[in-house]
Amino acid sequence: xxxxxxxxxxxxxxxxxxxxxxxxxxxxxxxxxxxxxxxxxxxxxxxxxxxxxxxxxxxxxxxxxxxxxxxxxxxxxxxxxxxxxxxxxxxxxxxxxxxxxxxxxxxxxxxxxxxxxxxxxxxxxxxxxxxxxxxxxxxxxxxxx
Numbered sequence: 001x002x003x004x005x006x007x008x009x010x011x012x013x014x015x016x017x018x019x020x021x022x023x024x025x026x027x028x029x030x031x032x033x034x035x036x037x038x039x040x041x042x043x044x045x046x047x048x049x050x051x052x053x054x055x056x057x058x059x060x061x062x063x064x065x066x067x068x069x070x071x072x073x074x075x076x077x078x079x080x081x082x083x084x085x086x087x088x089x090x091x092x093x094x095x096x097x098x099x100x101x102x103x104x105x106x107x108x109x110x111x112x113x114x115x116x117x118x119x120x121x122x123x124x125x126x127x128x129x130x131x132x133x134x135x136x137x138x139x140x141x142x143x144x145x
Contacts, residue, residue, distance in 0.1 A: 008063035
């Protein structure tokens with residue numbers, strides 16, 4: 001098993017855990033903050049979340065690409081490597097095209113409709129990351145044989 005695969009798996013599994021936690025605990029509690037406190041809460045949430053997820057997302061993407069380069073990965077890429085990397089496109093698309101604008105709108109004024117849309121789009125992102133988590137676990141299992 002290569003160090004590259006372990007780093008990739010760690011980033012993927014950490015992000016999978018983060019998005020599941022956010023889906024079950026964090027985002028549903030947005031509505032309990034209250035409209036008068038939400039803009040300050042949202043600003044703190046955005047800066048703190050970025051510190052956690054930005055490095056993991058970048059490491060995950062970079063190592064996912066590197067796993068497709070045989071001379072770097074130490075082996076030919078297979079279906080799992082391509083499928084795993086392919087899931088990052090919709091994950092990043094949902095994140096930057098949907099979730100970031102939703103957060104920006106909520107930061108100005110909490111709106112239950114936007115909050116509901118955030119929960120829905122994040123649910124899809126959570127499913128995609130969970131699939132990535134399964135893929136990296138299978139990749140690890142296959143290399144351990």
